[in-house]
Structures are given as structure tokens and as C-alpha cells.
Amino acid sequence: MGVDAVDAVVFDVFGTMTDWRPSVTDALAGVGGAAGLRADWAAVADAWRLRYGVTVGKVANGQLPWQPLDDLHRLMLDEVLTEHGLNALGEAERDSLVRAWHHLRPWPDAAPGLELLHNTPVVTATLSNGGVGLLARLTKQAGLRFDCVLSAELARSYKPDPRVYLLAAELLEVEPRRLLMVACHPNDLEAAAKAGLRTAYIPRPLEWGPDAAPVDPPAGVDLVAEDVVDLARVLAGPGR
Amino acid sequence: MGVDAVDAVVFDVFGTMTDWRPSVTDALAGVGGAAGLRADWAAVADAWRLRYGVTVGKVANGQLPWQPLDDLHRLMLDEVLTEHGLNALGEAERDSLVRAWHHLRPWPDAAPGLELLHNTPVVTATLSNGGVGLLARLTKQAGLRFDCVLSAELARSYKPDPRVYLLAAELLEVEPRRLLMVACHPNDLEAAAKAGLRTAYIPRPLEWGPDAAPVDPPAGVDLVAEDVVDLARVLAGPGR
Missing domain, CATH: 3.40.50.1000 (HAD superfamily/HAD-like)
Known part of the structure; x- marks a missing residue:
């Protein structure tokens, strides 16, 4: 062709x-480290990304109403942080992590x-x-x-x-x-x-x-x- | 600022x-000349463009339903060619003139x-x-x-x-x-x-x-x- x-x-x-993997891992490590948290940040990034296909798939097939990707990223991040015992991260930190996907x-x-x-x-x-x-x-x-x-x-x-x-x-x-x-x-x-x-x-x-x-x-x-x-x-x- | x-x-x-003016004038002169027609091609281009504001304005204020700009350009071109006694131009020639706005x-x-x-x-x-x-x-x-x-x-x-x-x-x-x-x-x-x-x-x-x-x-x-x-x-x- x-x-x-x-x-x-x-x-x-x-x-x-x-x-995306090192960019998002670095963002997590930076924000998490500044908050005094320790984790396998690459594993957190992978867990976040793994939820992505399922979540956007639900919008694609009509199970979920459309919403901006930033909002979906935030929902998935909240779940992943809970799973990894990282709930100490606040609103501004979570918003900043969602923005990591912009860069x-x-x-x-x-x-x-x-x-x-x-x-x-x-x-x-x-x-x-x-x-x-x-x-x-x-x-x-x-x-x-x-x-x-x-x-x-x-x-x-x-x-x-x-x-x-x-x-x-x-x-x-x-x-x-x-x-x-x-x-x-x-x-x-x-x-x-x-x-x-x-x-x-x-x-x-x-x-x-x-x-x-x-x-x-x-x-x-x-x-x-x-x-x-x-x-x-x-x-x-x-x-x- | x-x-x-x-x-x-x-x-x-x-x-x-x-x-747009020399680009569209050249296209008109090329297509019209090849068809053996003579006209003040810049004046035809200006007449075409003058209809534009009124026509898209009618879509903007809801008087006309939305349609692609190529279709509006074609409608306006047909009117302008009639006004200028250039109705000898055929379908393919008119389509090619509409495409002049793409280049x-x-x-x-x-x-x-x-x-x-x-x-x-x-x-x-x-x-x-x-x-x-x-x-x-x-x-x-x-x-x-x-x-x-x-x-x-x-x-x-x-x-x-x-x-x-x-x-x-x-x-x-x-x-x-x-x-x-x-x-x-x-x-x-x-x-x-x-x-x-x-x-x-x-x-x-x-x-x-x-x-x-x-x-x-x-x-x-x-x-x-x-x-x-x-x-x-x-x-x-x-x-x-």
C-alpha cells in the first residue's frame, strides 16, 4: 500500500x-513523593491505564454517558489510589495527576x-x-x-x-x-x-x-x- | 495585551x-478561458464573495438549515454565473471552481x-x-x-x-x-x-x-x- x-x-x-508510562509514572512519583508517600509508581500507572480500556469501552457501547476524558481519568485515579492505599492525596494533587495525560x-x-x-x-x-x-x-x-x-x-x-x-x-x-x-x-x-x-x-x-x-x-x-x-x-x- | x-x-x-481574490480570480479565468468564455473575472470573484456574508448569515441566524460550505459556494456560484451570462459552464467546471476555495x-x-x-x-x-x-x-x-x-x-x-x-x-x-x-x-x-x-x-x-x-x-x-x-x-x- x-x-x-x-x-x-x-x-x-x-x-x-x-x-505514556514513564510520563505518568514520573508524575505519580513526583506528586506522591512530595506528599511523603511511597509506592511502586509504575505499577500504579499501569493499574490506572489498565482501567482505561474498560471504562472508555462502557462509554463507547452506551453503558455510560459521554463525559470528558479528564473526568474519566479522575474517576479511575480515585479507584486506583484507594486500591493502593494512597488516599492521602488531595484534590489539587489528583487534578495535577489527571493533567499528566496532557504532557x-x-x-x-x-x-x-x-x-x-x-x-x-x-x-x-x-x-x-x-x-x-x-x-x-x-x-x-x-x-x-x-x-x-x-x-x-x-x-x-x-x-x-x-x-x-x-x-x-x-x-x-x-x-x-x-x-x-x-x-x-x-x-x-x-x-x-x-x-x-x-x-x-x-x-x-x-x-x-x-x-x-x-x-x-x-x-x-x-x-x-x-x-x-x-x-x-x-x-x-x-x-x- | x-x-x-x-x-x-x-x-x-x-x-x-x-x-482569496487572486486565487479565485485565477481559477475562474482558467476554467472560463478554457471554456472559451470572456469576463471580468475579478468582478465575478468579487460578486461571488459578496454573496457569502449574506448567505452564511442566513445559516447563522437560523433562516437556512446548515449545509457544507462547498454546497453554499456552489449555490452562490450558480447565481453569479447566471448574472454574468456564464451559464455555459458545466457541472465539472463548477465543482472545480468550488474547490478553488480549498487552495x-x-x-x-x-x-x-x-x-x-x-x-x-x-x-x-x-x-x-x-x-x-x-x-x-x-x-x-x-x-x-x-x-x-x-x-x-x-x-x-x-x-x-x-x-x-x-x-x-x-x-x-x-x-x-x-x-x-x-x-x-x-x-x-x-x-x-x-x-x-x-x-x-x-x-x-x-x-x-x-x-x-x-x-x-x-x-x-x-x-x-x-x-x-x-x-x-x-x-x-x-x-x-
């Missing part, structure tokens, strides 16, 4: 473009890969469960040059709700089959494919830390790339 | 960031001004009556680096409907009084101010060609800048 097979490429952000470090290939794609005719955009404001600030600070910021917020739902993927195609004015979804999470790509999009898998073996089990590419994915630079090369390459 | 008085800056695009030349200060603002903490976004897809392609091709693409389409209305300005503040998660609207059109700024935004006026004396009457800044505007580079310097300047 080459760049002439698609008109636009949309990217997952948490995990695919950014390395995530990019994977090293993300910015150069986007710059390569910027010089092709395809339009690039985020397609994340983060809100528009979060994504605008995160991508600016991380130096991630997207042509457009799209969020599940615009569909007032969350991925993997098919409406999120279809709204991206509608807003970008491209046919779903000419829109490529890029992610490191098989469930995101499977949902995008069901909605009629093309899909590209990028492995992020370090997303859950150095000891995590490897993730297989989902069956039926249109393209597997090593990282965003490799994706840009494949899309722009001579084989297109 | 300095950069610390605002959290985000949103920009009008047609006229304020892009010089407008930027004013020379627009890209460098946005690059200066990119290096400040404020978030920049479009806030245009153009659709999301149009804006993503236009800004990419014109080299206009915005942190976010926002469109009246997301409110399913058009400026000067106050809901457009308020939705921009909501999506960017900023208070309206900390959101600066930049435009060369007084009615856009007056509507933004009524919605509670701060406003900056940039004159574009050549928008309607070299013989147009000068436009006065609207009363009560918070800031007047020479162009986008000047705006960035004022916002980032020592007087902030």
Missing part, C-alpha cells in the same frame, strides 16, 4: 505516538515520521480518545506536526465506537476506504477496519515497560510498519 | 490568512507569524467557516502551521453565530475571555467580542483589490496589529 492508496492518515496518540513524551520516531508525511499529499490527523484541547497542547509541546486534530470528543463517544472512525472520514471529506488508521493496539485497528477504514499496525513493545509480553499484529491489517518513520517511508516509497 | 493574557488564539482564514494563497506574513506563535505557550487554531477537511488541506498546502483546526462546521453553523466562538473555547478548554479571535473583518470580531472573546484586528487593505475603500478597525477591539508577524511580536513582546 502506498501514499496514493489513501488520502489521509489518522493516528492513535496514547501509546502509539507517545510513551506525554513522544516516541523518538513520532515527530520525524510526521515531518516526512507532511511532505506527502496525505493529510495527517490525530484520532484519539483525548479531547481536542488536550491533543492541541500535547502535540504542540511534543513537537508532533499533524495537519489536523481530531478527537473522539467530536463524536461525543470513545474509540472503539465506529462513529468515531466514521466521523473522522466525514470531517476530513475522505472515503473510509481511503483513510488509514495507525495504532499499536489491535482492538483500535479491528474497530477501524470494521468501520471500513484501512489499518496500519506499529508495534510499541515498550508501551507497558521492558517486561511486557509482545503483542501480535491483528489479523487482516493492511500494513505493518516498524515505527512512524518506517510508515512514512513505506507510504511514500517506490512500491506505492 | 500580551501572550500571558490569553491561552489560545483563533484565526479567521478567508481574507485574514489567505488572499488559497496565504498572505506573506501568515506562515512566519504562525511559526513565531508556535514558539510561545499559546495554542493557535483556525476558526473559519470553511470545513475541517478544507482547512486541513488548505493550511497544509499553504504551509500555515496551526496547532489545531477548528471550523464552524463543528457547531453546524457559521460565524457570526455566537455558538461557533463558544464551541471553540469549549473544545480548546479555555475561558472565552482568554481566547483571542484574529480577523480582518469587523463583523467577525464584533460577534466574537459579544460572545466574550478577546479580539485582534489585522487590516488586509488588498483583500478586495487595490481600489477597495479602507476598512476601519471595529470599535472596542482589544488589539490592532499590522499583520500576523506583528501580532506575534506584540503578544510575545516585552510589554506583555
Whole structure:
């Protein structure tokens, strides 16, 4: 598949473009340490993130009403802090931790890969469960040059709700089959494919830390790339 | 007013960031000339654009149902071509002319001004009556680096409907009084101010060609800048 097979490429952000684990672990360690608390902060970060799929899934399938991701992050954080005996953290500290998801470090290939794609005719955009404001600030600070910021917020739902993927195609004015979804999470790509999009898998073996089990590419994915630079090369390459 | 008085800056695009008149005139002359037609193409472009404010205003105030800007441009074009005796132009030619609004030349200060603002903490976004897809392609091709693409389409209305300005503040998660609207059109700024935004006026004396009457800044505007580079310097300047 080459760049002439698609008109636009949309990217997952948490995990695919950014390395949330050390960013969130550092925030927890900083805020928790300043409050005199001790914990395995990476385990707390993992526990927080593990609740994420289930919680946004409930919004995506209609079990929970839509609410901003910051509010969902706060609900999940409260539960995780209770589980880990960290209830000494106050309101301001919890709010500050929720904001840690607004300032995530990019994977090293993300910015150069986007710059390569910027010089092709395809339009690039985020397609994340983060809100528009979060994504605008995160991508600016991380130096991630997207042509457009799209969020599940615009569909007032969350991925993997098919409406999120279809709204991206509608807003970008491209046919779903000419829109490529890029992610490191098989469930995101499977949902995008069901909605009629093309899909590209990028492995992020370090997303859950150095000891995590490897993730297989989902069956039926249109393209597997090593990282965003490799994706840009494949899309722009001579084989297109 | 300095950069610390605002959290985000949103920009009008047609006229304020892009010089639509020669772009659209050239498209008309190209398509019309190829069809063997002769006309004062700049006058046709002006007539087309003159209908714009009235037409989008009817959507903004609820007289007309929302529809994409391409469809409104097409309706207005059909009327203007009839008025100018240019009905020989066919469907494909008319569609191609509507697409001329997707590829407008930027004013020379627009890209460098946005690059200066990119290096400040404020978030920049479009806030245009153009659709999301149009804006993503236009800004990419014109080299206009915005942190976010926002469109009246997301409110399913058009400026000067106050809901457009308020939705921009909501999506960017900023208070309206900390959101600066930049435009060369007084009615856009007056509507933004009524919605509670701060406003900056940039004159574009050549928008309607070299013989147009000068436009006065609207009363009560918070800031007047020479162009986008000047705006960035004022916002980032020592007087902030």
C-alpha cells in the first residue's frame, strides 16, 4: 500500500505516538513523593491505564454517558489510589495527576515520521480518545506536526465506537476506504477496519515497560510498519 | 495585551490568512478561458464573495438549515454565473471552481507569524467557516502551521453565530475571555467580542483589490496589529 492508496492518515496518540508510562509514572512519583508517600509508581500507572480500556469501552457501547476524558481519568485515579492505599492525596494533587495525560513524551520516531508525511499529499490527523484541547497542547509541546486534530470528543463517544472512525472520514471529506488508521493496539485497528477504514499496525513493545509480553499484529491489517518513520517511508516509497 | 493574557488564539482564514481574490480570480479565468468564455473575472470573484456574508448569515441566524460550505459556494456560484451570462459552464467546471476555495494563497506574513506563535505557550487554531477537511488541506498546502483546526462546521453553523466562538473555547478548554479571535473583518470580531472573546484586528487593505475603500478597525477591539508577524511580536513582546 502506498501514499496514493489513501488520502489521509489518522493516528492513535496514547501509546502509539507517545510513551505514556514513564510520563505518568514520573508524575505519580513526583506528586506522591512530595506528599511523603511511597509506592511502586509504575505499577500504579499501569493499574490506572489498565482501567482505561474498560471504562472508555462502557462509554463507547452506551453503558455510560459521554463525559470528558479528564473526568474519566479522575474517576479511575480515585479507584486506583484507594486500591493502593494512597488516599492521602488531595484534590489539587489528583487534578495535577489527571493533567499528566496532557504532557506525554513522544516516541523518538513520532515527530520525524510526521515531518516526512507532511511532505506527502496525505493529510495527517490525530484520532484519539483525548479531547481536542488536550491533543492541541500535547502535540504542540511534543513537537508532533499533524495537519489536523481530531478527537473522539467530536463524536461525543470513545474509540472503539465506529462513529468515531466514521466521523473522522466525514470531517476530513475522505472515503473510509481511503483513510488509514495507525495504532499499536489491535482492538483500535479491528474497530477501524470494521468501520471500513484501512489499518496500519506499529508495534510499541515498550508501551507497558521492558517486561511486557509482545503483542501480535491483528489479523487482516493492511500494513505493518516498524515505527512512524518506517510508515512514512513505506507510504511514500517506490512500491506505492 | 500580551501572550500571558490569553491561552489560545483563533484565526479567521478567508481574507485574514489567505488572499482569496487572486486565487479565485485565477481559477475562474482558467476554467472560463478554457471554456472559451470572456469576463471580468475579478468582478465575478468579487460578486461571488459578496454573496457569502449574506448567505452564511442566513445559516447563522437560523433562516437556512446548515449545509457544507462547498454546497453554499456552489449555490452562490450558480447565481453569479447566471448574472454574468456564464451559464455555459458545466457541472465539472463548477465543482472545480468550488474547490478553488480549498487552495488559497496565504498572505506573506501568515506562515512566519504562525511559526513565531508556535514558539510561545499559546495554542493557535483556525476558526473559519470553511470545513475541517478544507482547512486541513488548505493550511497544509499553504504551509500555515496551526496547532489545531477548528471550523464552524463543528457547531453546524457559521460565524457570526455566537455558538461557533463558544464551541471553540469549549473544545480548546479555555475561558472565552482568554481566547483571542484574529480577523480582518469587523463583523467577525464584533460577534466574537459579544460572545466574550478577546479580539485582534489585522487590516488586509488588498483583500478586495487595490481600489477597495479602507476598512476601519471595529470599535472596542482589544488589539490592532499590522499583520500576523506583528501580532506575534506584540503578544510575545516585552510589554506583555
